[in-house]
Each structure stands twice: as structure tokens, then as C-alpha cells.
Amino acid sequence: MTQTDPRPSRAAEPVFLEEVRQLVTEPMHDALDRLDEHTRRLCGYHLGLWDADGRPGTGSGKGIRPALALLSARAAGASAERGVPAAVACELVHNFSLVHDDVMDGDLERRHQPTVWARFGTSSAILAGDALLALANEVLAEAPTATAGWAIRCLNATTRRLIAGQQADLAFEDRDDVGLEECQAMAGDKTGALLGCAASLGAVLVDAPSALALGLAEYGQHLGLAFQIVDDLLGIWGASARTGKPVWSDLRSQKKSLPVVAALTSDTAAGRRFRALYCGEAALTEDRLEEAATLVEEAGGRRWAERRVAEESAAAMEIVAALGLPTPVRRDLTDLTQLLIERDC
Amino acid sequence: MTQTDPRPSRAAEPVFLEEVRQLVTEPMHDALDRLDEHTRRLCGYHLGLWDADGRPGTGSGKGIRPALALLSARAAGASAERGVPAAVACELVHNFSLVHDDVMDGDLERRHQPTVWARFGTSSAILAGDALLALANEVLAEAPTATAGWAIRCLNATTRRLIAGQQADLAFEDRDDVGLEECQAMAGDKTGALLGCAASLGAVLVDAPSALALGLAEYGQHLGLAFQIVDDLLGIWGASARTGKPVWSDLRSQKKSLPVVAALTSDTAAGRRFRALYCGEAALTEDRLEEAATLVEEAGGRRWAERRVAEESAAAMEIVAALGLPTPVRRDLTDLTQLLIERDC
Numbered sequence: 001m002t003q004t005d006p007r008p009s010r011a012a013e014p015v016f017l018e019e020v021r022q023l024v025t026e027p028m029h030d031a032l033d034r035l036d037e038h039t040r041r042l043c044g045y046h047l048g049l050w051d052a053d054g055r056p057g058t059g060s061g062k063g064i065r066p067a068l069a070l071l072s073a074r075a076a077g078a079s080a081e082r083g084v085p086a087a088v089a090c091e092l093v094h095n096f097s098l099v100h101d102d103v104m105d106g107d108l109e110r111r112h113q114p115t116v117w118a119r120f121g122t123s124s125a126i127l128a129g130d131a132l133l134a135l136a137n138e139v140l141a142e143a144p145t146a147t148a149g150w151a152i153r154c155l156n157a158t159t160r161r162l163i164a165g166q167q168a169d170l171a172f173e174d175r176d177d178v179g180l181e182e183c184q185a186m187a188g189d190k191t192g193a194l195l196g197c198a199a200s201l202g203a204v205l206v207d208a209p210s211a212l213a214l215g216l217a218e219y220g221q222h223l224g225l226a227f228q229i230v231d232d233l234l235g236i237w238g239a240s241a242r243t244g245k246p247v248w249s250d251l252r253s254q255k256k257s258l259p260v261v262a263a264l265t266s267d268t269a270a271g272r273r274f275r276a277l278y279c280g281e282a283a284l285t286e287d288r289l290e291e292a293a294t295l296v297e298e299a300g301g302r303r304w305a306e307r308r309v310a311e312e313s314a315a316a317m318e319i320v321a322a323l324g325l326p327t328p329v330r331r332d333l334t335d336l337t338q339l340l341i342e343r344d345c
Numbered sequence: 346m347t348q349t350d351p352r353p354s355r356a357a358e359p360v361f362l363e364e365v366r367q368l369v370t371e372p373m374h375d376a377l378d379r380l381d382e383h384t385r386r387l388c389g390y391h392l393g394l395w396d397a398d399g400r401p402g403t404g405s406g407k408g409i410r411p412a413l414a415l416l417s418a419r420a421a422g423a424s425a426e427r428g429v430p431a432a433v434a435c436e437l438v439h440n441f442s443l444v445h446d447d448v449m450d451g452d453l454e455r456r457h458q459p460t461v462w463a464r465f466g467t468s469s470a471i472l473a474g475d476a477l478l479a480l481a482n483e484v485l486a487e488a489p490t491a492t493a494g495w496a497i498r499c500l501n502a503t504t505r506r507l508i509a510g511q512q513a514d515l516a517f518e519d520r521d522d523v524g525l526e527e528c529q530a531m532a533g534d535k536t537g538a539l540l541g542c543a544a545s546l547g548a549v550l551v552d553a554p555s556a557l558a559l560g561l562a563e564y565g566q567h568l569g570l571a572f573q574i575v576d577d578l579l580g581i582w583g584a585s586a587r588t589g590k591p592v593w594s595d596l597r598s599q600k601k602s603l604p605v606v607a608a609l610t611s612d613t614a615a616g617r618r619f620r621a622l623y624c625g626e627a628a629l630t631e632d633r634l635e636e637a638a639t640l641v642e643e644a645g646g647r648r649w650a651e652r653r654v655a656e657e658s659a660a661a662m663e664i665v666a667a668l669g670l671p672t673p674v675r676r677d678l679t680d681l682t683q684l685l686i687e688r689d690c
């Protein structure tokens with residue numbers, strides 16, 4: 001089964017992302033085909049493989065984690081193909097977490113479509129998420145290599161971090177004293193961990209030297225933190241038509257995202273005004289959202305976040321430079337890093 | 346860490362169930378200790394290791410799946426110890442499914458305690474279930490044996506069946522035309538699959554001959570179906586003080602359990618009266634529950650279920666007899682089978 005790419009072309013998108021889709025799409029379909037019909041339908045709907053009525057879908061996510069997993073196999077001198085089980089497993093774990101997070105966060109839309117729970121109910125969405133996690137482990141256990149067991153240990157240690165990050169994220173909702181350090185730790189768990197896992201899992205599968213696997217994991221974690229902060233910036237200032245989320249969506253839901261926490265902890269006049277607006281008893285009314293966004297910016301939350309993106313992506317690129325990778329792999333990792341940092345959705 | 350058994354002693358409980366608890370309790374604690382503090386607390390609360398305030402708990406479940414997993418290692422001529430990763434993994438998967446099922450079914454109590462979602466909220470309960478599934482895979486991947494990969498494949502294929510069974514169970518709620526065959530298939534997925542997995546997974550881990558592993562899996566699936574039908578009988582006629590559920594609880598929630606479906610499809614006068622009562626637009630009022638239970642019985646639902654329990658347990662015991670197992674293992678499997686069929690909770 002092949003899939004034409006339905007997304008608008010982006011000038012910066014590296015060529016190899018299309019190759020990633022070519023390699024991963026069929027194994028993703030094969031994995032889903034193991035599920036009972038209803039669960040399969042929901043999982044494929046979430047992944048954008050088909051719509052709610054089973055017609056060809058509008059395409060899946062960006063494919064960042066599969067791309068990292070295939071690059072990590074190539075970084076170890078193996079073919080991209082040998083990283084495919086890692087790529088599929090990471091993409092499945094990522095989507096497991098999205099499906100469940102949407103339930104927990106009550107999010108109604110993702111990629112301009114109703115979320116799984118909003119369309120098919122909470123129970124079915126919980127089961128669809130469960131199924132994606134089970135499939136991830138099954139696919140990885142089938143990888144024809146002696147290191148599959150290690151890969152599975154990495155994947156589930158990562159899943160524990162995703163869970164810890166989401167628990168922290170939920171706990172932050174009820175707290176007004178969230179610090180910038182714990183907030184970054186949460187982002188490291190929620191996003192950095194899986195990007196680090198993806199960036200090393202292909203290498204683990206092909207039995208790369210541990211220094212390489214660990215270096216790639218560290219690269220992925222820096223990239224992941226940068227990626228999350230970009231996400232947080234887009235969650236406040238992103239163009240709705242590109243992100244698929246309403247403008248100021250993260251402020252509307254009073255999320256403790258990183259720019260928000262940077263503003264809340266800024267010890268500035270704007271930060272204090274923002275705190276009064278954001279952490280009061282009353283819900284933030286629609287007409288105060290723009291004011292809140294402006295206050296985050298005046299309190300330095302946006303500037304802080306942009307600086308952290310620059311720092312984390314620089315740290316990521318330093319590691320890539322130090323690993324002595326083959327030139328094409330290094331180029332592709334560089335392109336991917338830039339794409340993720342400079343994205344607008 | 347050891348745990349004294351806080352449950353009332355049952356005359357029929359085989360000695361080896363206490364040995365199972367001795368072997369499995371510490372590895373279960375070790376697994377949970379990997380989780381973030383909040384998720385760990387919830388998981389241990391669900392497992393009865395501690396109460397909601399962290400004080401020593403009232404004990405965990407019956408330990409059937411761990412017992413089967415350890416017996417299956419012994420059936421293959423290995424020590425029970427070598428089956429421990431399989432035992433822990435099966436118990437974790439079982440509890441993953443319980444925590445999520447309680448959310449989906451809206452059940453407020455389990456083992457005389459508030460369910461995880463009722464006590465800690467839906468989001469935390471979803472994450473706790475996720476964590477138990479991840480831990481199951483992690484523990485199994487760490488088993489020091491070349492067949493761990495196969496064991497993980499079995500475990501996740503089983504998880505897919507649990508999911509399929511729960512999807513079917515939920516779908517049945519909205520249907521009045523559920524057939525007895527599809528209802529038994531659902532029970533096979535929801536309960537038979539994991540008991541079959543547990544009964545073979547220890548053998549898989551110690552690299553037993555495939556005929557033995559497959560025979561044990563088949564034994565476990567028959568046992569599981571018998572076990573589920575006993576559960577369905579207890580869900581209608583069980584003594585509340587023993588089961589920890591309100592009397593007639595499955596009728597109150599208008600569940601399509603097997604005795605219910607047997608009555609609905611019985612083509613008897615009582616069955617038709619039961620259908621009118623059970624499948625009408627209106628919810629079943631409290632004062633009609635006793636009448637409903639009587640009608641299920643008059644329609645032959647109870648008798649059918651009891652006959653099926655006898656058939657499935659006989660099939661299970663026939664396989665045990667045919668496998669040529671060492672006498673102590675055969676005796677323990679026989680005792681366990683009887684315990685599960687004759688239980689009152």
C-alpha cells in the first residue's frame with residue numbers, strides 16, 4: 001500500500017522525509033491490520049490514513065520520529081530499512097500518547113479533524129491508544145535482531161517518561177507556583193524522551209556502539225526540548241490555519257506552557273499583571289486572550305523561549321558534529337533539526 | 346519486601362498460591378518503583394499494595410495469572426523462579442485492563458475500595474493503566490533468555506485480544522441482538538486470552554517444546570472461558586460481601602453477560618418477558634432487579650452457564666491429563682482449576 005502525500009509542500013522539507021514515508025507507511029498499515037475492525041478503524045482515523053467513513057485520509061503527522069529512527073540506523077552505518085521497526089514503534093508510541101492526551105485534555109480537534117474521543121467516544125479512544133502501545137511493542141519484538149530486547153527496554157522506559165510528563169502537566173494545571181526548572185523537566189519527559197528514543201532506537205536495533213547510541217539519544221533529547229518550546233510558542237502565537245488549533249489555544253486552556261511559566265516567574269510588572277489575569281479564580285474570558293498573549297511577551301516569556309530554542313538546537317547540532325557521522329546522515333540530521341525549529345505548524 | 350496475606354483463608358486454596366505471592370510480590374514492587382511517584386502511588390493503590398494514603402494495603406488480587414505463569418515454567422521442567430518475569434508481566438497486563446475497564450464501565454468500586462478513577466480522577470487512571478502496560482513489556486524484555494522476544498509477541502497479541510473483547514463488550518451494550526456465539530467469543534478475548542497467555546508464557550520463556558506451550562495455552566483458554574462464566578454467574582447471584590460488588594450488579598448495569606444472553610436468546614416465555622424488561626427504553630429500576638434475576642434463571646440462562654462451566658473446565662482438565670506433566674505440576678494445575686471454578690468471589 002502506498003500513500004500520496006496530501007500535505008502542502010514546504011520549501012524547507014528535506015527530500016528524505018518523503019523516503020521515510022515510503023518506508024514506514026506500509027508497515028504502519030500492516031501493524032493496524034492486526035487489530036479488531038473497530039479499533040483498527042479508530043487508529044487509522046487518528047493517523048490520518050482514512051477519514052471517519054473509511055475514505056482515504058488527509059495524511060498522517062509530520063513523521064519526525066520515524067525519520068529520526070531511520071537516520072539513527074543510517075548513522076550506525078546500516079541501511080534505513082533496518083531501522084523500520086524502530087521507526088514504526090516510535091510513531092505508534094507517539095500516537096498512543098496523542099490519543100490518550102486528547103482524552104485527558106478534552107481537546108476536540110487535531111489536524112483540523114475531531115479527535116478520536118470527540119468522534120468515537122472516550123472508551124473507544126482509550127482502547128485505541130492502548131492498542132497503539134501494544135502494537136509498538138509487538139512490532140519491535142518482531143525485529144529480526146538480537147538487540148530487539150534492548151530496544152523494547154528503551155521504548156518502555158521512554159513510555160514511562162511520557163506518562164510522568166503528562167502527570168506533571170496535569171498537576172501543573174492546578175498549581176500557580178510552577179517553576180521554570182520543573183516545567184522544562186516536564187517538557188523533557190513529554191517530548192524530549194521520545195525524540196531521544198527515536199534518534200537512538202534505530203542504532204540500538206542494528207547493534208551500534210553504545211557511545212553512538214547514547215550520543216544520538218542526547219541529540220534527540222535536546223532537539224525534543226527545542227521542538228516542544230517551538231510547539232509552545234506556536235500554541236500562543238501560531239497561525240491557526242497552519243497549526244490546526246485555534247489562535248491562543250494554549251492560553252484559552254490556561255496551560256502552563258514554557259513561555260507562560262517564564263512570564264509567570266519573570267518578576268516583572270507585566271509578569272505580575274499576567275499572573276493576576278491568568279491565575280485568578282475566574283476563567284480567562286475570550287476578550288482577554290489577546291491581552292494575556294501581549295503580557296507574556298512583555299514579561300519576556302517569548303524572548304526566553306526563543307533563546308532556549310536556540311540553545312537547545314545548538315546543543316543538538318554540536319553533538320551531531322562531534323559524532324563523526326557519514327556526511328549524508330549529518331546533512332539529513334541538520335536539515336531535520338532546522339525544519340523542526342523553523343516550522344510554523 | 347514481603348507481604349503478609351491479608352485475605353480470609355479459604356479451605357480450598359492450594360498451598361502453592363502462597364508460594365506464588367512470595368515469588369511475585371517483590372518483583373511487582375520493583376517494577377512499580379520505576380514509575381514517577383504519582384503514577385506509582387496509583388498503581389500500588391489499585392494493586393492493593395497500599396491504601397490511598399500510602400498505608401499498607403488490603404492485599405492484591407487472586408494471583409491467578411502469576412500462578413499459571415509459574416506453573417507453566419514448572420510444566421516445562423524449569424524452576425518456578427524462571428517464570429517470574431512472565432508472571433509479573435501477565436499480572437501487570439491484567440491490572441492495566443482492569444484500571445482502564447473501570448474508567449470505561451464507570452465502575453465505582455473494586456475489592457471494596459473506590460476504583461482508581463473514582464479516587465484519583467479519570468486522567469490519572471488512564472495514565473496508571475498505560476504505565477502498567479509499559480511495565481509489563483519492560484519486565485518481560487529484561488528476562489534473561491533468548492525467547493523473551495517471543496514472549497513479548499505473545500503478550501501483545503493477547504493485549505490486542507483484550508482490547509477487541511472490551512470493544513465488543515462495549516458495543517454489545519447498545520445492541521439487543523447479541524448472539525450467544527459472539528458473546529462467548531468476546532469472553533474468550535476478554536478473559537480466555539490472558540489466562541491462555543499466562544498458562545503458556547512461563548513455558549515460552551524457558552524455551553519449552555512448542556507442543557507443550559500450545560497445549561498449555563489451550564488449557565488456559567478453556568479455563569479462562571469457564572472462569573469468565575463463573576464471574577458472570579457471580580455478577581448476578583454472587584454474595585455481595587464476598588464479591589465486593591453490589592448484588593445483581595451486572596443486571597443493574599444491563600450488561601450482556603453470558604447468562605443474560607443465554608436467557609435473551611432462549612426462545613422461552615421467561616426469556617421473552619426478560620427481554621421486555623431488560624431491553625426496553627427505560628432503565629431497569631431497582632425493584633425489578635430480583636424479578637430480572639428470576640427470569641434469567643427461568644429462561645435457562647443460569648443452567649446454560651453452569652453447563653458451559655462444566656464443559657470448559659472438563660476440556661481444560663483433559664488437556665492437562667494429555668500433556669504428560671510431572672505429577673506435582675499436574676496436581677497444582679488441577680487444584681487451581683477447581684479453585685477457580687468453585688470460587689464464590
